[in-house]
Amino acid sequence: METFESDDGHVLVRLDRGDMALESLTDACEDHDVDTGVVVSGIGTFSNLNIHYVDRTDLPEDQTDRNADLRLDGSWEVTNVGGIVADGEPHLHVTAFDGERTVGGHLEAGCEVNVLGEFTVRKLDDLSLHREPGEHDISQLQRR
Template sequence: METFETNDDHVIVRLDSGDMALESITEACEEHDIDTGAIVSGIGTFRNLNIHYVPTAEFPDEKSERNTFLNLEGAWEVGTIDGAIADGDPHLHVIAYNGDETVAGHLEDGCEVHILSELTIRKFDGPEMTRRPNEKNVGTLQLK
């Protein structure tokens, strides 16, 4: 991974083959002191894709029943990675294609960069944000 900070509060992140995507993005946030921000551009290729998504229109009370996790092997062309960063923690979504199917979901740890990935993070000066559970135990953006 290599990062480059611009003069207008952006951080450009280059991930190389073998880098772990979400883990490296989190590391870039730490290195550049990004507490609140957003991924404004993200593309790349992954060797595997780990995501979760909400599979039902119902809203189960049990948090463990709300998500379906997919660990997908093979080469994935990433069309977009985007999302918000609150309290230094990226909450990112991804859309990817493997030649047969397109999938979308919440980016999880363990996605290894295949060829490359390039992202741009926009740092925000304020307000500082965090995520706290709401009445349905869903982490929602709130002021710190």
């Protein structure tokens, strides 16, 4: 991983083969003091894709029954990653294609970069956010 920071608060993150996407982005946020920010772009390829998505509308209280987890092997062309950093923790969504299907969802740990990854994080120094459980125990952004 290599990072570059502009004078106006943009952090560009280059991930190389073998880097772990979410883990590296979390490290980059820590290294560049990104407490609150926005991941405005992300592209690359992963050699595996770990995501979850909400697969129902009734939202049971037990969160383990709300999500479908996908652990997908093979080469995945990542066409977009975006999300918000709150309290230094990225909450990201991804869209990816393996040559046959397109999938999307919440990016989970364990996604290994296959060829490259390029991400842009925009620091928001004038705003301080964190997440707290809200209705149905859903993590919601709150001003700190």
